[in-house]
Amino acid sequence: MIVEGTALVIEGDHVDTDVLYPGRYLNVVDPEEMKRHLFEGLDPGLRARLREDTILVVGENFGAGSSREHVPLAMKAWGIRCLVGKSFARIFYRNCINLGLLAIPCREAAGVARDGSRLHIDMGTGRLVVDGRRFTMQRLPGFLLEIVQAGGLEAWARRRLAD
C-alpha cells in the first residue's frame, strides 16, 4: 500500500479535537456539513489550503481530548490522504484507523516535513520519504493494516457479517 502527497503542516503539539472541530457543531451528522467546520477553532484558513493530495503533518499527541469522530470524518470528506505526526492521541488514532485514514507516527519525518514537502509512504516496506530523505516508520500491526486496507472498520465489519 503506497500513499503519496503534499504536506500541509499543522503547527504545535497537543492540538485538541475541540479546536479542530468546536463542540457547538456536534449536532451535525452529515460529513459534507462537518467539512465546513474543520479547523474552525484553530485556523479556518487551513481549509482553503487543502489540495486533493494533502497529507497533514502534525506534532505530538495530535487529536487530544474529545472522542468526536467528526474530526477525521471531516478530514476524510475533504479527501485528506493521510496524517503523519510525531505522535497521536489514542482515541483520535483509533478513529482514523477505523475510517481507513492512515495516521502514521514518525517523529523524525514529521519534524522535517514543511508545507509543500513531497511525501511518499510505503506501508509494505515501512519506508517514508520526505523530499528525498528516507525514514523508517513503525510498522502498523497486521490487524490494523487489514482494517485500513479494507477501507475501514465498516467495510471490515460488512465482510465479517457476510461470512
Place this chain on the structure above:
Amino acid sequence: MPQTLVEKILGAHTDAAEVSPGKIIMVRCDVVMANDVSGPVAFRAMERMGARRVFDRQKVVMVADHFTPAKDAASAALLRSLENWCVAQGVTFYGQGRGGIEHTLLCEEGWVVPGAVIAGGDSHTCTYGALGAFGTGLGSTDLAFCLAFGEFWEAVPGTIQVTFEGSRRPFVTGKDLILAVIAHIGVAGGVNHVLEFVGSGAESLTVDERLAVANMAVEAGAETGLFPADGITAAYLRGRTARPWRAERSDPDAEFVRRIRIPLDRVPPLVAAPHSPGNVVPVEEARGTRVDQVYIGNCANGTLTDLRQAAEVFRGRHVHPRVRAIVVPATRAIYREAVREGLIDVFLGAGAIVAPPTCGACFGGHMGVLAAGERAVTTTNRNFRGRMGSRESEVYLANAWVAAAAAVAGEIVHPGEVLSSGVAG
C-alpha cells in the same frame, strides 16, 4: 504470571491467549453507551456495516445529555432520532428529564461494577474506573462495531501506578489530586496506558471524589483511571446493582510502565490555567484573576459532594455583582437530593443560576457559553482554547470550593479566605 488489574479485566473479556501490553485483542463489552452526539453518527455506521439489531439489547444504554434540553431545531432532531432508535432497538434510554449526565448517571444507576468493560461514545467514559471498571471512550465507528458485535479491538495498555500518600490538606478534593497527576506526567503521559490509583490517600477517597479523579484520566491521555474496588466501592454499589462483581487488584509483582508517588501533604488546592489541563498552578498563584462566569457541574464535578462544597461557600453570601454563577447538578437524583438538603435554595439565595442536568456549556454547546474576552472558573475537565465558547475566552479548571469562592470574590482566591471572612447577615 503476575498481572496488572487492567490485564485481569481484559483477560476475562477476550478469547485471546495472550494479554500483554501492546498486543491487539478483541474485547467483549458488558455495557455499550452513547449519547445524542455520538449515538446518531454511530447508528448510521452500524447500518452501513449491515447490522440491523444491536448485539444484546440488555447491554446497550443511551443517554440524552449533550444538547439537552434541545438547544435548537437541529439538536431537537438529533434527540428525536436518538429516542426513535432506542425505541426501535428496545434498549434502555434515559431521555430528557429522566437521567442526567451519562457518566455520573450510569454509576448511580448500577450499570457500572468493578471488573466490567464499558465502551462509551464519549472520552470521559474513563470515569467508570472510579468503580474499578474498564470504562473507555471510543469514537462512533468503534461504537457502531460494539453495538453490532459487542466487542472492540484494543491494544492492551500498560499501567502507570499512582500512589497517593498520606492525608489531604483542607479544601483539597479529587479534582486537585488528578490535576497534580496530570501536572506530574503531562497531558500525553498516559497515552496507551491506564492509570491505577492506590495508597492510603486513594483508599480514603469517597466514590464522588474517585469519580472526579478517574474522569480526567483522559486528560493525561490515558485510556481509563482505575481504583481497585474496596469497601467504599461495595458500600456505594449496595442497593444500586444486581450485577455480579468481585474485587480485584494488580498483583504486587506485576509489571508497571511507571510508578509515581504523590505525597498529599504537598498538594494545595490547584487550578489548571488556560489553555491546557496540564497548565497546573497552586490556587494562590492565580490569586486576583478576575472572573466573569463560574460553572459548577459536568461529569467530573457535578456530584452531591461538589454541590455541598459550593453551598458551604454560598451560604449567607452573594455571587459577586460582576459574575454569573451557574450550578448544574449532574443527575436528576442529585438535583432532588440537593433540593431536599436545601442546597438549591442556598444557590438561588446567593444569586446563582441552577440549570437542569446537561453537558451544556462544558463543551461549548449551550446553557452558559462564553463571549470573547470572558473568563470562567469551572469544575469541568477541559480548558482547551474555545472549549466553552469564543476562541478568545479563557477557562480555569478548579474544584467546587475554589469555583464557588471565585464566584463570591469576583476573582480567584483560596476558598479558606472567603470562608473565614464571615457571612453577610
